[in-house]
Amino acid sequence: MYWNQQKECMSRDELENLQRKRLQKTVEMAFHNVPHYRRVFQAAGVDPFEIENFSDLQKLPFCRKQDLRDNYPYDMFAVAMQDVVRIHSSSGTTGKPTVVGYTRKDINTWSELMARSLMSAGVQRQDVIQNAYGYGLFTGGLGVHYGAEKIGASIIPISGGNTDRQVMIMKDYGSTIITCTPSYALYLAESIEESGINPADLKLKAGIFGAEPWSENMRKEIEQRLNLKAIDIYGLSEIIGPGVAVECQEQDGLHVMEDHFIMEIIDPETGKVLPEGERGELVFTSLTKEALPIIRYRTGDITRIFSGACACGRTLRRIGRIEGRSDDMLIIRGVNVFPSQVEHVLLQMGEVEPHYQLVVERHGQLDMLEVQVEISETTLFDEVRSLEELAYRIRHNIESVLGVSVKIKLVEPKTIPRSEGKAKRVIDRRKL
Amino acid sequence: MVIKQLSVFLENSPGRLKAATKVLAEAKINMRALTLADTADFGVLRMIVDKPEEAVSVLKKNHFAVKMTEVLAVEMDDTPGGLNTVLEILEGHDVNIEYMYAFMGSKPRKALVIFRVDQLEKAIDCLSKEDIRLISTEKEAEELIHFCWE
Known part of the structure; x- marks a missing residue:
């Protein structure tokens, strides 16, 4: 036909x-x-x-x-x-x-x-x-x-x-x-x-x-x-x-x-x-x-x-x-996502290191984007509440730029793997 | 009036707490009080140690995110209602407690409780006025920290 x-x-x-x-x-x-x-x-x-x-x-x-x-x-x-x-x-x-x-x-x-x-x-x-x-x-x-x-x-x-x-x-x-x-x-x-x-x-x-x-x-x-x-x-x-x-x-x-x-x-x-x-x-x-x-x-x-x-x-x-x-563009639920967008948000906020990693997984049928962010020397974290508020602010700012919902995971300093001084930005674990 | 407390940010995954205690053990730093707050993704280890400055420096050297904060150490009677008396005073003055935990190796019949409050000065002021004993000098703090049941 x-x-x-x-x-x-x-x-x-x-x-x-x-x-x-x-x-x-x-x-x-x-x-x-x-x-x-x-x-x-x-x-x-x-x-x-x-x-x-x-x-x-x-x-x-x-x-x-x-x-x-x-x-x-x-x-x-x-x-x-x-x-x-x-x-x-x-x-x-x-x-x-x-x-x-x-x-x-x-x-x-x-x-x-x-x-x-x-x-x-x-x-x-x-x-x-x-x-x-x-x-x-x-x-x-x-x-x-x-x-x-x-x-x-x-x-x-x-x-x-x-x-x-x-x-x-x-x-x-x-x-x-x-x-x-x-x-x-x-x-x-x-x-x-x-x-x-x-x-x-x-x-x-x-x-x-x-x-x-x-x-x-x-x-x-x-x-x-x-x-x-x-x-x-x-x-x-x-x-x-x-x-x-x-x-x-x-x-x-x-x-x-x-x-x-x-x-x-x-x-x-x-x-x-x-x-x-x-x-x-x-x-x-x-x-x-x-x-x-x-x-x-x-x-x-x-x-x-x-x-x-x-x-x-x-x-x-x-x-x-x-x-x-x-x-390193990712397509999450039909939306184009570039790691540089996340970097831009983090640099603007200044509360955390711009060291981050995007992890994409497919839970059931839904793509989930997790943004792992290294906390820094200047991050106030004595109170769990302030960390949760920080994660919330990061999530809100990233979501308003990307247009897709994300999960924020705060991680310890120097834990995101770096290769030749540049962090590996994207891990795509979706099994298509 | 205050004691130096260390907070260490830890990922909520096997081995991370041990990694921090190993650094302290190797530097021969004694932990006197500790509490671990946890969420799904991370935890915060808070502790009182004998050599806080040194502890901060070795933890930082090993890439831990560590912060030093000032907390209130309050001595109270180790009897029913001991903590309640202190909390009533704080409540009466609208002081909010962010978190608290008890101290090891205190004096007999006395309990020591660490408070992190939103208004440190006000808390010191109102507790002192009610004759609640605070660990108020560096020396006292040091003695307490070094005090051990032999």
Whole structure:
């Protein structure tokens, strides 16, 4: 089942010609309309009119999350605000969030990509989609919503949370498709079991899960406990949102929407492009976006490109599951967390040493973030109450910056392991 | 009027208390009174030792977080109601007790209790007025600390 067979199954030659044409246009447009790109292209000594082939792409400098922050909120936009019809922003709040904009055409493109993704997962017009991704600044909710409407499926815009209601609606409204994060899917499975409902009595046939890392083991568990087919979807707001890549019924790698994005896999240390099949950091260049053209954006996500044709018939190349991060970013319950955010809070407070460690564990289906903080010479701790108050203040300050709940553990001085003078910041004990 | 008390921050995990007492043992520091407060994650070991300055220095050298604080040492009758009398006075003057613990090796028929209060001066003042004996001089404190049942 394809939404757009012509595009999803076009020959590689045809696709690459299309990509080349679109690449040239995007690079020129970015150069002319976005001061940031003009500056960095000129600094790198690149003439945008010389970018004709994929190998020329490597002459262009990378774009990073920090570039978006430095141009907060709208300076990366290539169109006037009168042409922007939608604004989303990232969950991560290291300093400033990253703001992304869409023209009417961008929204149409995104809806098309989501329609392709949903159909790839098995969605049809007659399906009832329970969309439990959050609606709001986060791209998950509205991304799925527009794709579903494009197909003509019935969407229930329930958004995230309120698990009891989710279960009731799933049963009473006869939802056939569930869309949410994989950890929430497991949480739902638990609630369904607790409520005494037999998952086989539900009408669910597929789930489209993304926005956080997961694994084959989790897939098996979700499929078995919810009695559905679990499909992995990938995307990030800086590129367009969900729908950048998605699995097909083969469940063997995610097809990247290559007619709209060029992907590269680079060595995160050297920035060199790696040969197909090697593991490295995923980099995207947009080919059709108007409001926020993005050139060589470093996603920080580690994966590899699959070579060879897929049995589903799509010619779009596939990437493997996201295996990790090239930086130390953590994704906790769908929210991006950088250790530097915690460091910033601790330094500002000044009551403890900025020696800390983030420990992530999965309790049941829920990710728990523990922040271990070394107390210092200046910490007042004779009274347990004052320590508890300190832990409370740290927790409050960190939570207001990260946007996720954390547990604070005060630890003795010099107990957080240091390597070459720099502490190891993140321990991820989640078994995915 | 006051006695020097050490507080050591300890993680609530096996071996941490012993690690601290080992440092003190090796430095030949005698502990005269102690209490251990605990929470799920950490504990605070509070103690009166014979050589507080030296104890602070060896603990710090071994990377313990240690603080010296001033606490009140109050002598009371070792009879029913002895502690109650003292608490009534403090309550009557709105002095709040953060924590308290008893002292080892005191005089016969007398009990010594360590108080950490929110208003140290006021507590000293009201207890003295009611003829409650406080350990008031350095010398007295030292004698007490070094006093042992032979």
